[in-house]
Amino acid sequence: xxxxxxxxxxxxxxxxxxxxxxxxxxxxxxxxxxxxxxxxxxxxxxxxxxxxxxxxxxxxxxxxxxxxxxxxxxxxxxxxxxxxxxxxxxxxxxxxxxxxxxxxxxxxxxxxxxxxxxxxxxxxxxxxxxxxxxxxxxxxxxxxxxxxxxxxxxxxxxxxxxxxxxxxxxxxxxxxxxxxxxxxxxxxxxxxxxxxxxxxxxxxxxxxxxxxxxxxxxxxxxxxxxxxxxxxxxxxxxxxxxxxxxxxxxxxxxxxxxxxxxxxxxxxxxxxxxxxxxxxxxxxxxxxxxxxxxxxxxxxxxxxxxxxxxxxxxxxxxxxxxxxxxxxxxxxxxxxxxxxxxxxxxxxxxxxxxxxxxxxxxxxxxxxxxxxxxxxxxxxxxxxxxxxxxxxxxxxxxxxxxxxxxxxxxxxxxxxxxxxxxxxxxxxx
Numbered sequence: 115x116x117x118x119x120x121x122x123x124x125x126x127x128x129x130x131x132x133x134x135x136x137x138x139x140x141x142x143x144x145x146x147x148x149x150x151x152x153x154x155x156x157x158x159x160x161x162x163x164x165x166x167x168x169x170x171x172x173x174x175x176x177x178x179x180x181x182x183x184x185x186x187x188x189x190x191x192x193x194x195x196x197x198x199x200x201x202x203x204x205x206x207x208x209x210x211x212x213x214x215x216x217x218x219x220x221x222x223x224x225x226x227x228x229x230x231x232x233x234x235x236x237x238x239x240x241x242x243x244x245x246x247x248x249x250x251x252x253x254x255x256x257x258x259x260x261x262x263x264x265x266x267x268x269x270x271x272x273x274x275x276x277x278x279x280x281x282x283x284x285x286x287x288x289x290x291x292x293x294x295x296x297x298x299x300x301x302x303x304x305x306x307x308x309x310x311x312x313x314x315x316x317x318x319x320x321x322x323x324x325x326x327x328x329x330x331x332x333x334x335x336x337x338x339x340x341x342x343x344x345x346x347x348x349x350x351x352x353x354x355x356x357x358x359x360x361x362x363x364x365x366x367x368x369x370x371x372x373x374x375x376x377x378x379x380x381x382x383x384x385x386x387x388x389x390x391x392x393x394x395x396x397x398x399x400x401x402x403x404x405x406x407x408x409x410x411x412x413x414x415x416x417x418x419x420x421x422x423x424x425x426x427x428x429x430x431x432x433x434x435x436x437x438x439x440x441x442x443x444x445x446x447x448x449x450x451x452x453x454x455x456x457x458x459x460x461x462x463x464x465x466x467x468x469x470x471x472x473x474x475x476x477x478x479x480x481x482x483x484x485x486x487x488x489x490x491x492x493x494x495x496x497x498x499x500x501x502x503x504x505x506x507x508x509x510x511x512x513x514x515x516x517x518x519x520x521x522x523x524x525x526x527x528x529x530x531x532x533x534x535x536x537x538x539x540x541x542x543x
Contacts, residue, residue, distance in 0.1 A: 152353055153209040153249045154332035155181050155291050162292070164190025168272050174204065176296035177483035179334065184208055184222065186285040189276040192292065194226070194256070198268035200480075201297040202226070202256040205395035206275050207333065208239075209289040210247040212351060212449075217280035218245050222288075224252040225274045226265070234265035240278060243384030243402060244448035248353045249332075253396040257425075258299065293333070295394045295487060297437075298480035300422075308427035312418040313470075317367040319413075320467045327464075329354025329445065333395060336442055341468045347459035348372075351449035357440040358466060359489060360420050363473035364438075366390070366466070369413040370445050372405060373461030380454040381406035387446040388412040393439030393487055399431050405448075407455055419470040438475055439489045 156179035164182050165171045171193040174180060184190055184206075196202050208222045221240035225233050234257075239250035254273050256265050265271070275290065324345035330336045336355035348354055360366055370388045385405035390398045398417065403410045418424060418432050425436040447460065475488070482488050 152212055152247075152331065152351065153207070153289070153291070154330065154335045155179075155289075156293075156332070156334035159291065159334075162192065164192060164275065164290075167191065168193075171272060174273065174292060174294045176202065176294045177485070178294065180292040180294075182290040182292060183287050184275050184277055184290045185287050186277050186279050186283075189274050192273040192275075194271040194273060194294065196256060196268060196271050196296075198266060199258055199299040201258055202271070202294065203297070203394035203396070204254045204273050204292060204294040205251055205333075206254070206273075207249050207251040207291040207293075207395070208275075208277075209249045209291070210241075211284075211286060211288075212247055214247050214284040214286055214288075215282065216241045216245060216247050217283055218243055219278060220280050220283050221250050221278045222252050223274075223276050223278060224254045226254040226256045227272045227274055228265050228267075229270050229272075232264045234271070237396075238278065239397065242387065242400075244382075244387060244446070244450070245384075246351060246446070246448035246450055248351075248387075248446045249444075251333075251391065251395050251397060253394060291332070293395060296483040297394075297488065298478045298482060301477045301479045304476060305423040306426060308423055308425075308432060309418065309421060313365070314416050314418075316416055317467050317469060319367075319369060320465050324463055327356075329356055331355065333391075333442060336440070338440075339443075339464070339466060341466050344464040344466070346462045346464070348445060348447045348462045349459050350447050350452035350455075350457055353444060353446040354462075356443040356445075356464065358443065358468070360438060360441050360468065361472050361489065362421065362438045362475040363419045363470050364468055365417055365419050365470040366441060366468055367414070367416060368443055368467075369411055369465045370443075371409060371411045371463040371465070372403075372447070373463070374409045375407040375455040375460065378407055378455035382448055382450045382454055385448045385451050386410055386412050387444075387448070388414065389444045390414055390417075391442040391444060392434050393437045393441065395442065396434045398434045398441075405451060405455075421473075422476045437488045439487055 159179040159181040162172050162180045162182050166188060168191050171191040173193045206224045210216055219240050223238045225236050227233055235255040237252040239252040256271055322343050324343040327337055327344045327346055329346050332355055336357040339356050339358055358366060372386045382405045384402040387402040389400040392398055399414050401412045403412045418435055420435050420438050424432050427433045
């Protein structure tokens, strides 16, 4: 092997080592290939089969992500083993194929049942006015409430998932992501009623220069954002995920703006869809706007400050702001936009404002599962707790530091090998 060839080998080895370091740029993993599923499942998700019978239902463990499927007809069952003290939430995100035919009413129903067939909760999610295939999420819940009679004992429960299918819909199977979460009891019972008053006035939209960002393609890969103006691009048929950490007492104001098109004509009903989900992925609020090629804006209604007692409210948009932690913004652009205005990316701007006085959270008796999902109040009122948003940030910095040290070490070793090789060849000559 010539000296040049040996140096080339060293260089290639160095590049390969750097590419494997934490935080090294990856090949465009967030860009799906044509016809592929438009959703990025959790990397550590385990495969699980839904059963047509409760007798054969496989167990879901809180804190673990699962990948499954739901057929167009019939119900599928999964088993849960719960105690009598904790609250359980299981989100089900159904992902239709990009080429499937859907109607506005297509979607999924999710419920939790006890061993006697009593229903503990119902939830559903549908495609909506866009009639464009995109991920939809519904959540099954078992709450431990002294005021309730059913679904309070510890033991076996079942998550039930079924499709809602229109007469003109494709009878295909949809992929499914399941994410069970366990919220522990409090050491001491606090307020048992929702706050009576909160600031429901709209906040002035935040202004300033936009920072570039790239939305994730699933809940697990959602891009973390803070207060500010953010600039992204979205293609027709694409759904992008972002997350904003909110501490106790904080309020989120959010708007998504779609830029104008450079060509085309007509209009697409429900083209731009913006929804907000809480840390267990329950949908809090949803809004959609028609697109006619000119710039459009979708704005969420003001939400109450994040507070544990919000769970006692009747209104869903209040009761679902019961946790501190990561709140997910999900933006979808209908596939039909491509028919009218081309399939190229359209400019997307997110305006996020966080207000409210940061406060302390409840005193949980035990860790949640997964641990740290319900954060407390950290710097700037953002969510933070051991294993939570701030901890994730610290962990990221540690990885970056380790990556930097690792890269430096590999570089020094490679340069040393190259120098030694050059000296040996010089001595030989």
